[in-house]
Amino acid sequence: MNLFAIPEILLTLLPGVGTALGLTVAALVLGLPLGLGLAVLARDPSRPLRVTAWCIIEFGRGIPGLVLLYLIYFGLPQVGLYYTAITSAVIGFTYMTAAYTSEIFAGGLNSISGNQKEAVASLGFAPFAAFRLIYLPQLLRVARGPLISWGILLLQATALGYAIAVPEIMSRAYNYAAITFDYSTTFTAAGAIYLAITQAVLLVFRVLLPAREPRRREVRSRHSGPLAAG
Amino acid sequence: MERDPAATLLRIENVSVVHDGKAVVDRVSLNVQRGQVVAIIGPSGAGKSSLLRTVNFLQQPAGGSIHLAGEEVRPQGRPGSRKYERSLRKHRRRVGVVFQHFNLFPHLTALENVVVAQVHVHGRDTAEAKARALAELERLNLRDCAGKLPGQCSGGQQQRIAIARALALDPEIILFDEPTSAIDPELSAEVLDALKGLAAQGITMLVVTHEMKFAQEVADEVVFMAGGRIVDGGPSAEFFQNPSTERARKFLQAVGRW
Numbered sequence: 001m002n003l004f005a006i007p008e009i010l011l012t013l014l015p016g017v018g019t020a021l022g023l024t025v026a027a028l029v030l031g032l033p034l035g036l037g038l039a040v041l042a043r044d045p046s047r048p049l050r051v052t053a054w055c056i057i058e059f060g061r062g063i064p065g066l067v068l069l070y071l072i073y074f075g076l077p078q079v080g081l082y083y084t085a086i087t088s089a090v091i092g093f094t095y096m097t098a099a100y101t102s103e104i105f106a107g108g109l110n111s112i113s114g115n116q117k118e119a120v121a122s123l124g125f126a127p128f129a130a131f132r133l134i135y136l137p138q139l140l141r142v143a144r145g146p147l148i149s150w151g152i153l154l155l156q157a158t159a160l161g162y163a164i165a166v167p168e169i170m171s172r173a174y175n176y177a178a179i180t181f182d183y184s185t186t187f188t189a190a191g192a193i194y195l196a197i198t199q200a201v202l203l204v205f206r207v208l209l210p211a212r213e214p215r216r217r218e219v220r221s222r223h224s225g226p227l228a229a230g
Numbered sequence: 231m232e233r234d235p236a237a238t239l240l241r242i243e244n245v246s247v248v249h250d251g252k253a254v255v256d257r258v259s260l261n262v263q264r265g266q267v268v269a270i271i272g273p274s275g276a277g278k279s280s281l282l283r284t285v286n287f288l289q290q291p292a293g294g295s296i297h298l299a300g301e302e303v304r305p306q307g308r309p310g311s312r313k314y315e316r317s318l319r320k321h322r323r324r325v326g327v328v329f330q331h332f333n334l335f336p337h338l339t340a341l342e343n344v345v346v347a348q349v350h351v352h353g354r355d356t357a358e359a360k361a362r363a364l365a366e367l368e369r370l371n372l373r374d375c376a377g378k379l380p381g382q383c384s385g386g387q388q389q390r391i392a393i394a395r396a397l398a399l400d401p402e403i404i405l406f407d408e409p410t411s412a413i414d415p416e417l418s419a420e421v422l423d424a425l426k427g428l429a430a431q432g433i434t435m436l437v438v439t440h441e442m443k444f445a446q447e448v449a450d451e452v453v454f455m456a457g458g459r460i461v462d463g464g465p466s467a468e469f470f471q472n473p474s475t476e477r478a479r480k481f482l483q484a485v486g487r488w
Contacts (some may be wrong), residue, residue: 123323
């Protein structure tokens, strides 16, 4: 460990923070709606739609992020599609986000009780209004924790960007260490930066997706009293 | 019993419900006149709730027909499909439902629960809907609940919120599916009082209930179901005085009403 190198290392790595955060935000902004859409499609009455959604989801979850990035950055040019490193990374991370969060959204959708669907049907709601006003807020309440976890994982996954030369934290650290051979200090500093922005991101999420109190007491209303009968 | 047939609001004709190949409701016919309160009573598993739920097709009838205000309700498409649900929306907007487990929206306050369908289904403007919701909550003695989430209210309050939600939409008839069965007995009185109030205001109601006292005092007509069929029934006073069938007599004896 070379403590005197730390200021220089930080100066080298910090510009990567913006890139990492930018990638994360872009992938979430684009990927979350797609994930929600995939979750809805995956339970559509139409079988072809369901199968298509399933294939998209499983492909996205089954292929390692690194392979996905290589495929987009190095593979697609062979079929005539050229993207910059940054664009490739955004495409890759967006897809990963859509595939992974679709499962989170699906879990949220599954958690909505038949009681709610009956109420919605009996009141005569149109599907979109029901989804927006009744299902989505309840689904987000369930999905909030796992979505935040995904946001953190995604932030750290942006380190994979170094493999396709995206100038984020990890690739800057790698390049710096390769020149100075001071791996321990460099990667410790990189780790510390990730830790710091993880905490900052958590804070942002807590503001964006506040938990609404009280959350658990509704259970009581589903409980049948002693007189309940078929 | 002898009423103007033109006043028949709901006509259930030869309706059957089949679960796992077994008819839980077996070719049942039943009329509800405008302004009338009809109670469906009977032992558990008699098919009371299944019958009630066919009225707005939360339960798809296997046979028979449902007529509201003289018109047959004909859903289009396969049950459960989008087309089917769409074809029923208009009908369902005319029929209120109060469920055993309230089925309130847990993320919305009592007031919002009563407002949301007024605005987003019936197209009323928000201020009008809010005023109406407050009036309904007031009428059901729920002024203190307006700003609370359902989870913060008692069972009796939650059920009354559900009643307010139904009332605010001006349904032609309200279906009650065992409205007091999931509520602590000491709180069910407030719900029954609410129902009594609605009956006095001439709101048409079809009520599945285990509350014999309610059926006896509030209902105009009683329908006694057993084994998926209507076995007995008639004007409430007569029925409780002198049930004509052995099966109904046994039931009333068992529940201490005869």
